[in-house]
Amino acid sequence: MKQIACPVALHPDGAPRRLAVATYPLTALVLSDIAQGIRPEAAAAHALYDISGLETRAALLLGTSDDIVAGERWHFALCRTVPPVRDRWQNAGPDGTLHRFGWLALDDAAHHDFAPTHQSALDWIRAAL
Incomplete structure (x- = not known):
């Protein structure tokens, strides 16, 4: 079974609850495959x-799900981010692709720009x- 790490990075100010998400080129959660022998958090x-x-100042395993994608086990880790953080920022990922990021208010209605897989993970x- 493929193992996926999904950081649940909340804005350090805590109110309202906001999650770091990619906003360009796609609206998506941050995630990665987990290499053999590496702890999910x-x-x-x-x-x-x-x-x-x-x-990340600290990462704690929040839980796992086998129901996001068939044949994958998703591990969600609550990541305490190091302040200060910006409202919007960009970063070149490991493959060199420039991504833009922002904060998604978790208590708002479902975000319809997410792919169905990422929407299930967000739920x-x-x-x-």
């Missing part, structure tokens, strides 16, 4: 930094928090 913190540029995150 470590993989999530590493992915958060590599992809979005956000640093899982909302339910877990």
